[in-house]
Amino acid sequence: MASVMGQVAPTSGRLFARQAAADQRRHRRVAVALLGRYMLSDRQEYPCQTVDMSPGGVRLTCAVGGAVGERIVIYLEHVGRIEGKVARLLPDGVAVAVSATARKRDKIASQLTWLANRAELGLPEDRRHERVVPRQALATLRLEGGQEVAARIIDVSLSGAALACEGELPLDSSVVVGRTPARVVRQFKGGLAVEFRLPLSPDRFDENLVL
Known part of the structure; x- marks a missing residue:
């Protein structure tokens, strides 16, 4: 990471440092350790963990820092997908300036409040991952026998889907949703829930997703 830091243009570094400082003044940061993955412009995914976070920025512990000003896409447990730019390179990670709409920032603020107070208030666990409703809602389930x-x-x-369909499938049975291998983990009236064999990539996780 030191070699990457040596390549950063001073002006660019000062600009993003000022933006990060402004973010710290506008938003209260919450010390929270969330596991996740992130993707830089090379489109490779890397593991990370948050150190602290606000609606406008997040500090990550990670091995690959990229370059100041580089676009970054992050998926964090409980928070979901966020985008931003690398604001600072740190000895053990990066500070990221989050790019989000006012609505998304409000949602992040609510999630951080919930995370900060969950243990103290004894609140139940939320779903592991943010969920979206895809525009292409029709899908085909292919069963083990080819049906x-x-x-x-x-x-x-990122980890699974809820589906409305006729009939019941045994728990833990293998299915393919569209082109995505999965297994049945729960049944409910009028449908079932599946868990994907491999998590979806955060970069394609939005309403335009096609399984």
């Missing part, structure tokens, strides 16, 4: 079942996607997370 196909029409289904409608209720919502999707």
Whole structure:
């Protein structure tokens, strides 16, 4: 990371440092340790963990820092997908200036408040991952024997999906949702929930997702 820091243009570094300082004044940072993954412009995914976070910025412990000003896409447990730019390179990670709408920042603020108070107030665990409703909701379930079942996607997370369909499938049975291998983990009236064999990539996780 030191070699990367040596390549940063001084003007660019000062600019993002000022932006990060302004962010710290506007938003209260919450010390929270969330596991996640992130992707830089090389489109490679790397593991990370948060040190602290606010609606406008997040500090990550990670091995690959990229360059100041570089676009970064992060997926964090409980928070979901966020985007931003690398604001500072740190000895053990990076500080990121989050790019988000006012609505998204309000949502992050609510999530951070919940995370900060969860243990103290004894609140129950939330769902592991943020969920979206894809525009392309129709899907086909392909069963182990080759049978196909029409289904409608209720919502999707990086780790699984809820589906409306006819009939019941045994728990832990293998299915393919569209082109995505999964297994049945829960049944409910009128449908079922599946867990993907491999998590989806955060870079394609939005309403335009096609399984």
